[in-house]
Amino acid sequence: MKSERRGLVLMLSVLLVSAALGGIYGPNVRAKGSSSGDAQSSVRNFTQVLDVVQGNYAQKVDVDKIVYEGAIPGMLRMLDPHSNFFDARAWATNREEMRGRYYGVGMGIIPRGDRTVVMSPYVGTPAFKAGIRPGDVIVKIDDKSTQGMSSSEVADLLRGAKGTAVRITVSREGYADLLVFTVMRDEIPHHAVELAFEVKPGIGYIWLSGFNEKTESELGEAMKQLNAASLDGLILDMRGNHGGLLNEAIAVSDMLLDKNQLIVSHRGRASAERRFYAVRGNQGNNMPLVILVNDNSASATEIVAGAVQDHDRGVIVGENTFGKGLVQTVEPLSENTGLALTIARYYTPSGRLIQRDYKSISLYEYYERKVPEHPTEIRLTDSGRQVTGGGGIAPDITVHEPEFNPFQKALLRADVFFAVASVGGFTRHYLGTRPTITREFFADQAVLADFRKFLASKNVHYTEAELADNLDWVKRKIKQEVFLSVFGQQESFKVQLEADPQLLAAVDAVPQARALYEKARKIIAQRASAPTYRP
Numbered sequence: 001m002k003s004e005r006r007g008l009v010l011m012l013s014v015l016l017v018s019a020a021l022g023g024i025y026g027p028n029v030r031a032k033g034s035s036s037g038d039a040q041s042s043v044r045n046f047t048q049v050l051d052v053v054q055g056n057y058a059q060k061v062d063v064d065k066i067v068y069e070g071a072i073p074g075m076l077r078m079l080d081p082h083s084n085f086f087d088a089r090a091w092a093t094n095r096e097e098m099r100g101r102y103y104g105v106g107m108g109i110i111p112r113g114d115r116t117v118v119m120s121p122y123v124g125t126p127a128f129k130a131g132i133r134p135g136d137v138i139v140k141i142d143d144k145s146t147q148g149m150s151s152s153e154v155a156d157l158l159r160g161a162k163g164t165a166v167r168i169t170v171s172r173e174g175y176a177d178l179l180v181f182t183v184m185r186d187e188i189p190h191h192a193v194e195l196a197f198e199v200k201p202g203i204g205y206i207w208l209s210g211f212n213e214k215t216e217s218e219l220g221e222a223m224k225q226l227n228a229a230s231l232d233g234l235i236l237d238m239r240g241n242h243g244g245l246l247n248e249a250i251a252v253s254d255m256l257l258d259k260n261q262l263i264v265s266h267r268g269r270a271s272a273e274r275r276f277y278a279v280r281g282n283q284g285n286n287m288p289l290v291i292l293v294n295d296n297s298a299s300a301t302e303i304v305a306g307a308v309q310d311h312d313r314g315v316i317v318g319e320n321t322f323g324k325g326l327v328q329t330v331e332p333l334s335e336n337t338g339l340a341l342t343i344a345r346y347y348t349p350s351g352r353l354i355q356r357d358y359k360s361i362s363l364y365e366y367y368e369r370k371v372p373e374h375p376t377e378i379r380l381t382d383s384g385r386q387v388t389g390g391g392g393i394a395p396d397i398t399v400h401e402p403e404f405n406p407f408q409k410a411l412l413r414a415d416v417f418f419a420v421a422s423v424g425g426f427t428r429h430y431l432g433t434r435p436t437i438t439r440e441f442f443a444d445q446a447v448l449a450d451f452r453k454f455l456a457s458k459n460v461h462y463t464e465a466e467l468a469d470n471l472d473w474v475k476r477k478i479k480q481e482v483f484l485s486v487f488g489q490q491e492s493f494k495v496q497l498e499a500d501p502q503l504l505a506a507v508d509a510v511p512q513a514r515a516l517y518e519k520a521r522k523i524i525a526q527r528a529s530a531p532t533y534r535p
Contacts, residue, residue, distance in 0.1 A: 174432020243299025352389030
């Protein structure tokens with residue numbers, strides 16, 4: 001009965017909040033009283049139906065499941081794709097992502113059959129320092145066997161209070177005996193800035209992966225590290241950045257735009273219009289700016305990209321963004337759960353609504369982008385360029401991610417490269433007998449000969465002509481996976497970037513970004529100095 005009452009109380013809470021209120025995550029709001037009896041009537045009807053179900057259904061009813069997995073998600077789906085209910089686990093994860101930290105050992109894990117495998121320890125974390133590698137199969141945590149456990153159950157055992165120890169037993173390719181690591185748990189940061197370096201002399205590169213509470217400070221530190229004001233150009237990579245906190249998107253935009261420029265506005269049925277401006281401005285960081293985006297760039301990312309594009313501050317390169325222009329408030333509920341509820345729509349400085357259509361298609365079609373985009377409006381940037389709204393941010397320079405050819409697809413399907421592959425993976429095989437790898441490593445003829453033997457041992461069929469035609473790709477994939485295992489995600493990603501066509505296009509776009517920004521500033525200055533005639 002306790003479970004039933006908990007589910008009912010939570011359902012009533014969500015109904016009342018939703019009735020009263022009407023991602024990107026904006027400020028919290030509080031429920032207001034309803035001016036009519038509609039909400040109360042709906043609650044009464046729901047409780048009556050639930051009472052009948054509990055008393056008469058053919059089998060015992062799991063009220064929590066009905067409420068958490070059925071009633072609440074179903075209700076929210078009727079509103080829009082981004083209003084969302086968080087159960088206790090999802091709520092805790094969401095809070096960690098927004099705060100930018102959690103407590104544990106610091107590694108990604110994935111399921112492989114009835115075991116859990118290390119995907120990658122994060123550089124600098126306790127797991128990385130202890131020597132745990134990608135591909136290590138987690139056999140035991142302390143004295144508890146992990147066989148048959150889900151990855152989430154294993155993750156729960158690895159997490160714990162800062163300063164507590166956990167003993168992790170793993171099996172590793174090339175080692176006859178199990179390896180035991182005693183790891184001291186610590187605070188593990190969710191970094192917003194994953195990587196910052198000069199991709200070529202004078203051209204800075206920053207990989208910005210999210211908008212959490214640390215984004216502004218981490219981006220500021222990265223720009224300081226790169227001495228951004230002296231750069232010939234800066235590339236801000238926000239591909240795959242799903243967004244996050246609204247105030248962090250505003251802060252990032254403020255760091256890039258000129259002082260007093262409009263960043264974004266939002267308004268809703270019960271939410272008065274709010275307009276956000278660059279308060280400090282870029283403070284001399286006037287370097288040419290190029291922003292990389294793709295179809296998984298959404299929400300807060302689109303606020304930054306839209307502001308940069310509308311003010312001609314830089315050039316957008318890549319693919320059309322996701323198209324999420326709805327603002328959610330995140331409201332804690334009872335039982336350590338939460339509700340993200342859409343309260344407003346946001347608009348770029350030129351007045352564009354970025355949100356895609358979601359009312360005429362299914363939720364699956366919306367998230368899988370199964371329908372073509374149809375921009376619904378045309379606006380003008382500061383310099384008079386046309387930009388579209390209603391379908392995400394269209395890049396100024398479109399560069400699609402390359403598709404894999406049949407040979408490449410065959411190797412990827414066979415999982416031959418990866419340390420965490422079900423077939424063992426060449427990387428795990430190769431590193432199993434070579435504990436020492438330097439940063440000078442590359443796939444030379446000896447490595448390729450070993451790779452050929454590995455393919456033969458796994459019955460992966462290919463021709464020498466196919467291998468020759470894809471030799472650069474194969475060498476890079478081997479190096480990328482070896483670097484992931486030995487040096488971590490950032491160094492592996494640098495290898496991937498070496499032949500990234502979207503990044504190469506971004507480097508080439510730097511002169512265009514400079515010319516665009518200079519033109520826009522001249523036009524704005526001319527408008528400001530033009531005489532005003534009053535009849």
